Amino acid sequence: MERELLLLGLLRQGEMHGYQLHDFIERNLAFCTDLKKPTAYALLERMAARGWVTVQEVREGHRPPRRVYRLTSEGEAVFQRLLRDNLARFEAAKTGSDVGLAFVDALPRAEALRLLEQRRAALTEQLAAFQSAPTHAGSYQLLIDHQLHYLRSELAWLDDVLARMRAGRLRLVSPRSTPKPKSKEASP
Amino acid sequence: MERELLLLGLLRQGEMHGYQLHDFIERNLAFCTDLKKPTAYALLERMAARGWVTVQEVREGHRPPRRVYRLTSEGEAVFQRLLRDNLARFEAAKTGSDVGLAFVDALPRAEALRLLEQRRAALTEQLAAFQSAPTHAGSYQLLIDHQLHYLRSELAWLDDVLARMRAGRLRLVSPRSTPKPKSKEASP
DNA sequence: CACTGAATAGTCACAAATGACTATTCATGA
DNA sequence: TCATGAATAGTCATTTGTGACTATTCAGTG
Structure with a gap:
């Protein structure tokens, strides 16, 4: 959900095309989210299908046409909802x-x-x-x-x-305790 | 990679079957990793295919046979490698x-x-x-x-x-600044 | 001016992850 | 004693996510 929040939030500042969005995230927000290019495009496509954004094909020269996304008022409403929801929650971060x-x-x-x-x-x-x-x-x-x-x-x-x-003050439990010593299962 | 580290580490304490492993993680380590059941099974299968663990089918009653996994010495070697690698790195946590x-x-x-x-x-x-x-x-x-x-x-x-x-002391930039004001693109 | 490497823009086949199941066993209490 | 719900054990179809690719344009330079 927070990926769409991010994309919608960025699109509030003005229309943008996929590459631009992804590139901005990559450059400036990589430290807090990671969103690969194909994922970004897929999300944008889905948001378009749901009417949160409109797409407009713009071709210049004869490169493959760029798809420019623009927030709809429905998209803005979704943004508002997602934002409130996000701010009210706390989700502990996880790391490998x-x-x-x-x-x-x-x-x-x-x-x-x-x-x-x-x-x-x-x-x-x-x-x-x-x-x-x-x-x-x-x-x-x-x-x-x-x-x-x-x-x-x-x-x-x-x-x-x-x-x-x-200081040798790190108390660690014996590595021999089986995680779940429920039934028979003698420690090998 | 850290998911296999976790599974290998748990298997060091003795043989276990898939459900047991997943269940233990779910109960005790949910706060730092999240590993759904099908993912756990898939990883175990792959680790077996790579020779890091052996599988032994155990059937009792006539329920579907449980697959019991046991660390091989190759698996132990991989564990050692992954552990050293993991401890030496720092990966910043990410949260939505x-x-x-x-x-x-x-x-x-x-x-x-x-x-x-x-x-x-x-x-x-x-x-x-x-x-x-x-x-x-x-x-x-x-x-x-x-x-x-x-x-x-x-x-x-x-x-x-x-x-x-x-205190009203939260300095925030104007929301009008376009993220990448590179070319033409007048702010709408 | 032609060439090279970087930046721009997007796609696709494959890999990883998960929600939603099936199916057996066990405890319990009416 | 036998229905009922929880616990055990695992699978599968579908969705998500990504590495590796294509293809065009642009800036600089010999």
Whole structure:
């Protein structure tokens, strides 16, 4: 749902064609959403079919005609609905990076430390890149602010974990406990 | 990739069948990954095809036979590789909730405030539920710790935003700036 | 001016993910 | 004891999402 919210929101600022929309998202919003080109086109097509946007084929030269999308008033209504809905909810973010943490105890402490320090380096690098970005096209300040807050918070947590690990204060359960020891199933 | 890491990691603790794996993830790790049943089965099948796990059909009664998966030593090697790789990277989390923030200025300030207060309520509720959970099966402490940290950090940020909005100190750019004012295209 | 690499614009066949099922077993209480 | 709903176990048709591709235009340069 939030992908259509995004597209509708961008189209509120004026008509645009598919490539333009995707390109803008890719350049400016890649850090908070990821929307590949074919997905964007498919969504636009569907939104057109539902009457949220109109399409107008524009051909210049003899390149394949560009399809220019424009928000309808119905689309605007949907935008309003989706926006209210989105703002009122909180959906926790998910990342693949979490999974590994579940299994750190499968590695010797020293190596785990080394790897997490690499992770920390990657994180500070992203943070730096983000901070030095040129006011990000001047727009979407809240998003940027949020992302900065998030990255800093992640860094703080990671540093805390590293400190605890170095001090040997990381309590981890025995890796032998079967996740669901319901019936017979002796631990192998 | 992190889904196979997860499955392999769980299988390290002993053989399990598909339902068991999915069920465990659903119950205990839903907050950090989401893996529907058919996806889990498909992954297991593929891992079997690649020799990372072995399958053994076990039938009891005359229900459809259960397929029990067991990690191979090749699977263990892959696990080690994926784990190291995962720990060394940092991948920023993404959430659909961010998108709405890009468009708060489309709403009257008062209403935006009301909606974000609803969001805040949803967040504190999730936080409360998480804190009161019964030591989460005693396992995966780092994950829990991380999630708690994350939720608290989100709450702090949201409170800050709310405060800024109430004080009218939320600087937002004019909604009229076209995202990519490259060529002709007069703002409509 | 012809050539090259980048930017523009979009498509398509394939891979991944999921909602909605089927079908058996188990607990329970009327 | 036998209906009923929950838990167990898995499948399949459909939708979604994407890597890799085609094809045109444009800017720069030798």
